[in-house]
Amino acid sequence: MTTHAGKERADRPWAALAALAPTRAAFATLVLMLLAFAIAAFVFAPPARSQGESGARYTGVASCAGSTCHGRMEGDGTVVRQDELMKWQEPSTPGGAHSRAWAVLSNNRSQFIARNLGIGDPAKAQMCLGCHSTAGTARAAPAEDGVGCESCHGPAGGWLASHYAGVGTNADPDREMRDKHLANLSAGLKKLEDPVVRAGVCVDCHFGSAADGQFVTHRIMAAGHPRISFELDLFSSLQAHHQEDADYGWRKFGAANRRTDHVQMWAVGQATAIERSLALFQTRRGTEGLFPEFYFLDCHSCHRRIFDQAKPVRTGLDNPGRSIPEGMPPYNDENLIMLAAAARLAAPALADQLALRTAAFHKAMATDRPSAVAAAVQLSQTVAALKSAFASRNFSGTDAFAMVDAISAKAISDRYTDYSGSQQAVMGVDTLLNAMVSSGRVTIGAAAGIRGDIDRAYAAVKDPNAYKPSEFQASFGSAVRAIGALR
Numbered sequence: 001m002t003t004h005a006g007k008e009r010a011d012r013p014w015a016a017l018a019a020l021a022p023t024r025a026a027f028a029t030l031v032l033m034l035l036a037f038a039i040a041a042f043v044f045a046p047p048a049r050s051q052g053e054s055g056a057r058y059t060g061v062a063s064c065a066g067s068t069c070h071g072r073m074e075g076d077g078t079v080v081r082q083d084e085l086m087k088w089q090e091p092s093t094p095g096g097a098h099s100r101a102w103a104v105l106s107n108n109r110s111q112f113i114a115r116n117l118g119i120g121d122p123a124k125a126q127m128c129l130g131c132h133s134t135a136g137t138a139r140a141a142p143a144e145d146g147v148g149c150e151s152c153h154g155p156a157g158g159w160l161a162s163h164y165a166g167v168g169t170n171a172d173p174d175r176e177m178r179d180k181h182l183a184n185l186s187a188g189l190k191k192l193e194d195p196v197v198r199a200g201v202c203v204d205c206h207f208g209s210a211a212d213g214q215f216v217t218h219r220i221m222a223a224g225h226p227r228i229s230f231e232l233d234l235f236s237s238l239q240a241h242h243q244e245d246a247d248y249g250w251r252k253f254g255a256a257n258r259r260t261d262h263v264q265m266w267a268v269g270q271a272t273a274i275e276r277s278l279a280l281f282q283t284r285r286g287t288e289g290l291f292p293e294f295y296f297l298d299c300h301s302c303h304r305r306i307f308d309q310a311k312p313v314r315t316g317l318d319n320p321g322r323s324i325p326e327g328m329p330p331y332n333d334e335n336l337i338m339l340a341a342a343a344r345l346a347a348p349a350l351a352d353q354l355a356l357r358t359a360a361f362h363k364a365m366a367t368d369r370p371s372a373v374a375a376a377v378q379l380s381q382t383v384a385a386l387k388s389a390f391a392s393r394n395f396s397g398t399d400a401f402a403m404v405d406a407i408s409a410k411a412i413s414d415r416y417t418d419y420s421g422s423q424q425a426v427m428g429v430d431t432l433l434n435a436m437v438s439s440g441r442v443t444i445g446a447a448a449g450i451r452g453d454i455d456r457a458y459a460a461v462k463d464p465n466a467y468k469p470s471e472f473q474a475s476f477g478s479a480v481r482a483i484g485a486l487r
């Protein structure tokens, strides 16, 4: 079951991705292997509604696939690459995962999950289609497309016909392209270059939403679904099928030298994930039968060994960020920890409020559900304020170094007591290092030189059963020191 799917994933040659994101490919491999193995059978994911409900018309992948459109064999288009279809389909890379999303519903692992849940054919079950195909959210899209272009770029009915018309004059082609992009946006194209918009699109499936069929409950995970792990900037690189050059800068941001701000992407991704988690926790998704929905909680706090002999052995570690009694399963705070680090640097005025409200929320979880929901409401307000502070601020190369310091500061790193928080810390440092390379602060060679340190930190969160917080903190510490030395 899980071993089977785990093997399939681990065996994929991610190397093909290297052409697009050389430094990232190695990480990608690690993260993905990590995810694959974390599969003693673990998942994570549900929705909150961003696609298809507006009545806009879906046209299906075929309508994007013409050989003069996005179906070229080579990425040699003058404006965009035009081989996006091929990249989306690339069989053995994470970039190709979305085209396979529906097909995997017929593999052995899906059959195993479906038998355990008693849901019949998983390829027809809404419980799975919501994330494994565009069709789960938009009736008109063919399920076989899997997660098609329009799942992310938005239904094309309103802009398909107009968006490929060429630039009309040679007077000011850059301005013309920009205007055309703005017109497409108002006709329903999603503004994926905007971190807030992109994060909203991805977390529907890579965390979960309130929509039908977009939530992986603890029961679905217990039936065999992998744990879902996500970091916006890293996963964006893994699936990227575009190139950022001067005309991209013009089209998307109105300036030839503008590029994606990867640190901002990371920070907004953290805020969006916890915002979504807290929002869903407040709804009917927050409970399952008699119990709170375990999906929201720290997996590792329940899934570890127990000793109850005369000389007691504690299996958990004290966590200064969680004011709860011993024996209570804590809320999964992986994104809250990253947010605390980002807030200290990028929005110090809100950092204390975040700390207070995070503590109050953990505490309320030990009282009763109404108090926990009330505390979730308060905390969500702080998260929303932080998210807009990040979204309206540019991050510099110096910020990236300071952010690595913040993530590794003792007050923050003492909170890495479970493997999801620890995994976020490594993905965060990985993203920040890549941002330093792309902003020219650190050379590719220097970054490659400390690859080994980061790989060791990834290795320490690879197997949930072998995870030891103290060992993680040691290998993470040396990765961070290696980055600090590049300053």
Ligand code: HEC
Pocket: 005, 006, 008, 009, 035, 045, 046, 047, 104, 105, 107, 109, 110, 111, 113, 114, 117, 122, 125, 127, 128, 129, 130, 131, 132, 204, 205, 206, 207, 208, 209, 213, 214, 215, 216, 220, 225, 226, 227, 228, 229, 230
């Ligand atoms: C909330 C969205 C969501 C729902 C609902 C969902 N999945 Fe998934 N599923 C994912 C994501 C995202 C991944 C990839 C996990 C990762 O790599 O982080 C995944 C991975 C998988 C995999 C592993 C794929 C591989 O390549 O090995 C299988 C199998 C699977 N899902 C089957 C199902 C089945 C069967 C259902 C319905 C019972 C279902 N999923 C419901 C989002 C979802």
Ligand code: HEC
Pocket: 061, 064, 070, 079, 080, 081, 082, 084, 085, 088, 098, 147, 148, 149, 150, 151, 152, 153, 191, 192, 193, 198, 236, 239, 241, 242, 243, 248, 251, 252
């Ligand atoms: C999982 C989400 C997702 C899917 C599925 C997806 N894309 Fe993308 N695509 C993105 C993101 C994110 C970007 C980069 C942000 C941007 O500039 O739009 C992008 C960029 C692009 C670009 C470059 C835009 C530019 O102005 O430079 C094109 C063209 C494109 N995608 C076409 C496609 C086509 C065609 C498909 C289907 C075969 C597809 N995409 C499927 C998320 C997705």
Ligand code: HEC
Pocket: 032, 035, 093, 094, 095, 097, 098, 100, 101, 104, 130, 131, 132, 133, 134, 147, 151, 152, 198, 201, 202, 203, 204, 205, 206, 232, 235, 236, 237, 238, 239
């Ligand atoms: C409609 C649901 C949906 C949306 C929206 C979506 N994804 Fe996915 N994504 C999936 C599913 C399902 C899988 C797993 C497919 C599989 O393993 O075969 C997946 C897999 C991936 C993978 C490969 C992970 C791995 O372990 O191989 C990456 C990377 C990824 N998604 C990035 C993104 C990004 C970035 C966005 C937003 C721009 C996004 N996705 C939006 C459903 C979605």
Ligand code: HEC
Pocket: 040, 041, 042, 043, 044, 218, 221, 222, 223, 224, 227, 294, 295, 296, 297, 298, 299, 300, 301, 302, 303, 329
């Ligand atoms: C409050 C405690 C608790 C939390 C938190 C929790 N689980 Fe579980 N989990 C359980 C219980 C109880 C079972 C059923 C065990 C049994 O049937 O013996 C279970 C079963 C499972 C199983 C089936 C395999 C097994 O060991 O029985 C998987 C997989 C699983 N959980 C994954 C997760 C993941 C991933 C998370 C975090 C998102 C998580 N769990 C959080 C209590 C918890």
